[in-house]
Amino acid sequence: xxxxxxxxxxxxxxxxxxxxxxxxxxxxxxxxxxxxxxxxxxxxxxxxxxxxxxxxxxxxxxxxxxxxxxxxxxxxxxxxxxxxxxxxxxxxxxxxxxxxxxxxxxxxxxxxxxxxxxxxxxxxxxxxxxxxxxxxxxxxxxxxxxxxxxxxxxxxxxxxxxxxxxxxxxxxxxxxxxxxxxxxxxxxxxxxxxxxxxxxxxxxxxxxxxxxxxxxxxxxxxxxxxxxxxxxxxxxxxxxxxxxxxxxxxxxxxxxxxxxxxxxxxxxxxxxxxxxxxxxxxxxxxxxxxxxxxxxxxxxxxxxxxxxxxxxxxxxxxxxxxxxxxxxxxxxxxxxxxxxxxxxxxxxxxxxxxxxxxxxxxxxxxxxxxxxxxxxxxxxxxxxxxxxxxxxxxxxxxxxxxxxxxxxxxxxxxxxxxxxxxxxxxxxxxxxxxxxxxxxxxxxxxxxxxxxxxxxxxxxxxxxxxxxxxxxxxxxxxxxxxxxxxxxxxxxxxxxxxxxxxxxxxxxxxxxxxxxxxxxxxxxxxxx
Amino acid sequence: xxxxxxxxxxxxxxxxxxxxxxxxxxxxxxxxxxxxxxxxxxxxxxxxxxxxxxxxxxxxxxxxxxxxxxxxxxxxxxxxxxxxxxxxxxxxxxxxxxxxxxxxxxxxxxxxxxxxxxxxxxxxxxxxxxxxxxxxxxxxxxxxxxxxxxxxxxxxxxxxxxxxxxxxxxxxxxxxxxxxxxxxxxxxxxxxxxxx
Numbered sequence: 001x002x003x004x005x006x007x008x009x010x011x012x013x014x015x016x017x018x019x020x021x022x023x024x025x026x027x028x029x030x031x032x033x034x035x036x037x038x039x040x041x042x043x044x045x046x047x048x049x050x051x052x053x054x055x056x057x058x059x060x061x062x063x064x065x066x067x068x069x070x071x072x073x074x075x076x077x078x079x080x081x082x083x084x085x086x087x088x089x090x091x092x093x094x095x096x097x098x099x100x101x102x103x104x105x106x107x108x109x110x111x112x113x114x115x116x117x118x119x120x121x122x123x124x125x126x127x128x129x130x131x132x133x134x135x136x137x138x139x140x141x142x143x144x145x146x147x148x149x150x151x152x153x154x155x156x157x158x159x160x161x162x163x164x165x166x167x168x169x170x171x172x173x174x175x176x177x178x179x180x181x182x183x184x185x186x187x188x189x190x191x192x193x194x195x196x197x198x199x200x201x202x203x204x205x206x207x208x209x210x211x212x213x214x215x216x217x218x219x220x221x222x223x224x225x226x227x228x229x230x231x232x233x234x235x236x237x238x239x240x241x242x243x244x245x246x247x248x249x250x251x252x253x254x255x256x257x258x259x260x261x262x263x264x265x266x267x268x269x270x271x272x273x274x275x276x277x278x279x280x281x282x283x284x285x286x287x288x289x290x291x292x293x294x295x296x297x298x299x300x301x302x303x304x305x306x307x308x309x310x311x312x313x314x315x316x317x318x319x320x321x322x323x324x325x326x327x328x329x330x331x332x333x334x335x336x337x338x339x340x341x342x343x344x345x346x347x348x349x350x351x352x353x354x355x356x357x358x359x360x361x362x363x364x365x366x367x368x369x370x371x372x373x374x375x376x377x378x379x380x381x382x383x384x385x386x387x388x389x390x391x392x393x394x395x396x397x398x399x400x401x402x403x404x405x406x407x408x409x410x411x412x413x414x415x416x417x418x419x420x421x422x423x424x425x426x427x428x429x430x431x432x433x434x435x436x437x438x439x440x441x442x443x444x445x446x447x448x449x450x451x452x453x454x455x456x457x458x459x460x461x462x463x464x465x466x467x468x469x470x471x472x473x474x475x476x477x478x479x480x481x482x483x484x485x486x487x488x489x490x491x492x493x494x495x496x497x498x499x500x501x502x503x504x505x506x507x508x509x510x511x512x513x514x515x516x517x518x519x520x521x522x523x524x525x526x527x528x
Numbered sequence: 529x530x531x532x533x534x535x536x537x538x539x540x541x542x543x544x545x546x547x548x549x550x551x552x553x554x555x556x557x558x559x560x561x562x563x564x565x566x567x568x569x570x571x572x573x574x575x576x577x578x579x580x581x582x583x584x585x586x587x588x589x590x591x592x593x594x595x596x597x598x599x600x601x602x603x604x605x606x607x608x609x610x611x612x613x614x615x616x617x618x619x620x621x622x623x624x625x626x627x628x629x630x631x632x633x634x635x636x637x638x639x640x641x642x643x644x645x646x647x648x649x650x651x652x653x654x655x656x657x658x659x660x661x662x663x664x665x666x667x668x669x670x671x672x673x674x675x676x677x678x679x680x681x682x683x684x685x686x687x688x689x690x691x692x693x694x695x696x697x698x699x700x701x702x703x704x705x706x707x708x709x710x711x712x713x714x715x716x717x718x719x720x721x722x723x724x
Contacts, residue, residue, distance in 0.1 A: 110533055178540045186533040216544050220551025235555060238639050239598065239696030246558050250551060313645065 028112030037094025044086030073141035080144025105189025110182035118175035125168035132158035148236035177208035191527035203268030252303035266403030277353035278345030279504035291330035351425030355406035366394030387447025413497035417515030431479035438472025576652035586616035594692035628664035
C-alpha cells in the first residue's frame with residue numbers, strides 16, 4: 001500500500017525508500033514490513049477463501065459432486081491452517097508493524113533486521129505447506145487441529161513438510177512478538193506511561209506475551225509428532241506407552257491462548273474506531289486493559305473445554321466449565337464499555353464504524369454460542385457438530401476479520417494519503433455483512449439438528465440450509481474481490497487525506513502528515 | 529539499542545526456551561498425574577509391592593474382561609472368561625488366550641484400561657502379561673495370566689468393573705524397551721511366565 005508513498009523527507013540524516021524489488025527484500029522499515037505483512041495476509045486470505053469455496057461448493061447439495069473425499073479433507077485442513085496462521089495472524093502483525101511505533105512515538109521497531117527476517121520466512125513456510133498439495137499422498141488431511149494418531153500413524157508422507165512449515169511460522173511469530181514487546185517496553189515517547197498507552201498497543205502487548213508463552217508449546221507438539229513419525233518414539237502411540245489424549249492436552253494448551261491471540265488485537269482496533277466515530281473518549285480505558293489482561297490469564301486454564309468428551313473426570317469437567325464461563329465477565333465488560341462509548345455520542349457511520357459495530361454485535365453472538373458450548377452436558381450434544389463450526393466462524397470472520405477490514409479502512413488514509421471510496425466501502429460492508437450471516441447463521445441450526453463437521457456429505461434433512469449457507473459463502477467470497485478493488489483504487493489515488501483524517505481522531509499517529517513519511521518520530525514527541 | 533532493550537530481549541528468549549522445555553515436561557507430568565489419580569483409566573504397568581491389602585470379608589463385585597486388537601493386529605486375543613465374580617481384598621488369577629495365526633514371528637504389547645476410571649487406583653496386580661512384551665512364533669498359542677486384587681477401598685458405588693486390554697503389534701518396534709518408556713527402568717517384579 002505504501003508503494004506509492006512519495007517520501008518528502010526534510011531530515012538530512014535520513015533517506016527515502018530504495019527503488020525496485022530490493023526495497024522490499026532488504027527493507028528494515030516498519031512501514032514497509034507492515035505493508036508486506038498486510039499484502040501477504042490478503043493473498044493468503046484469498047487462497048484460504050478459495051479453499052473454503054471448494055468446501056461450500058461440495059456441500060451445496062448432498063452426495064459427492066465435485067471433489068473426492070480425500071481432497072475435501074485436504075481443503076478443510078489447509079483452509080483452517082492458512083486462515084489461522086497465514087491470514088489472521090500476519091494481518092495483525094502487519095497492523096502492529098505499521099501502528100505500534102507510530103502510536104508510541106518510536107522511530108521504528110526495536111529490532112528492524114529481525115523484523116525483516118520474521119516476515120520473509122513466512123512466504124517460505126506457506127510455500128512449503130501449499131507445495132504439499134502436489135506431493136504423493138496429497139496435502140495434510142487431518143484437520144487444522146492435527147490430532148494424533150491421525151497426524152502420525154495415519155498421516156500422509158507430506159506431514160513432515162507440514163511440521164517444518166509450522167516450525168517456521170512459529171519462529172516468525174515468536175520473533176515478531178519479541179520485536180513488539182521490546183518496542184513497547186523500551187521505546188515509548190517520554191511521558192507515555194503504560195496506562196496512557198493506546199488500547200491497540202495494549203492489546204498487542206498482551207497478545208505478544210501470549211505468543212511467547214504458547215508458540216513454543218506448538219513447536220514442542222509438532223516436534224513430538226516428528227519424533228513419533230521418524231524416530232520411533234511413542235509420545236502419542238498407545239502401543240509404546242504413549243497416549244493420544246496427551247496430544248489433545250498439549251495442542252489445546254497452545255490452542256486456546258491462540259484463539260485469544262486472534263481476537264485481542266481486534267478488541268484494540270474496535271476501541272479506537274468506536275471512540276473516533278462516537279466523537280467521545282472511550283468509556284473505561286483502564287477497565288479495558290484489565291479485561292484484556294484477565295482474558296489472557298484465564299486463557300491458560302480453560303483448554304480442556306475443547307475436549308469434554310474424551311472422558312475427563314467430573315471434577316475436571318466442572319472446573320473447565322466454570323473457568324470458561326468466567327471469561328464471559330471480562331468480555332462482557334468490554335462489550336458494555338463499547339456500548340457505553342457510543343451512548344449519547346455524535347455517531348457517524350463511515351465504513352470503519354460499520355465494520356466495528358458489526359464486530360461488536362456479531363462477536364457477541366459468537367460469544368453467546370461459546371457460552372452454550374461451555375456447558376459441559378450440552379457440549380456432549382454439540383461437540384464436533386456444525387454448531388461448533390458456526391460458533392468459531394462467528395468469532396473469527398465477523399470478529400477478527402471484520403476488525404482487520406475496519407482497521408484497513410480506518411488507517412488506509414494514513415498509509416496511502418488517499419481517502420478510500422466511501423460509497424464502495426459501504427457496499428463492501430453490506431455485502432460482507434449479509435454474506436457472513438447467510439453463510440454461518442444457518443450452520444447453528446444444522447449443527448443443533450445433528451450434522452457432524454468435517455464430512456464431505458450429509459443426510460438429506462440438512463440439504464436446504466446447507467444450500468443457503470453455500471450461497472452466502474459465495475456472496476461473501478465475491479465481495480472480497482470488491483475489497484481488493486477498493487484497496488487498489490485507494491493506493492492508486494483518491495481524495496487527499498488530511499493529517500487528522502477523521503474529525504474525532506485521537507492519538508499520535510494522527511499528528512503526522514498523511515501519507516505517513518517514511519521515517520517518523522526520529523525525535524520523540526512529548527506526551528502529556 | 530539501550531540496556532533496557534537488551535535485558536527485555538534476554539528475558540524473552542529465556543521464556544521461549546523455557547516454554548519449549550515445558551511442552552516436553554508436560555509428557556511426564558501428564559503420565560504421573562494420570563497414574564496418581566487413576567484418571568483416563570490408566571493403571572501402573574508394574575507389580576504391586578503392597579502385601580497387606582488382602583482381607584477376608586470383602587464385598588462381591590463383578591469384573592468384565594474386554595479384549596481388543598489394535599488396527600490390523602492379526603492375533604486371536606480373548607479372555608478365558610468374559611465375566612467373573614470376585615471379592616474385594618482377595619487375589620484372583622484370570623487368563624487370556626492368544627494365538628499368532630500368521631507365519632512370521634511377532635511381538636505384541638497389551639495396554640490395559642479400567643472403567644469406571646475411579647476404580648483404576650484400587651486395582652493392584654501381582655503379575656500381568658501387560659508388564660512385558662509377548663513374543664509368539666508362527667502358529668504358537670498361549671494362555672496369559674493376570675493376577676490381580678481390588679483393595680477394599682473401592683468406592684461402594686462401584687459394583688462392576690471393566691478391565692480392557694488392547695493388543696498392539698510392536699514387531700517393528702523391537703529395539704525399544706516399551707514398558708521402560710513408561711517407567712524409567714523400574715524392573716521390579718517383571719518376571720513372569722510368558723506362555724504356558
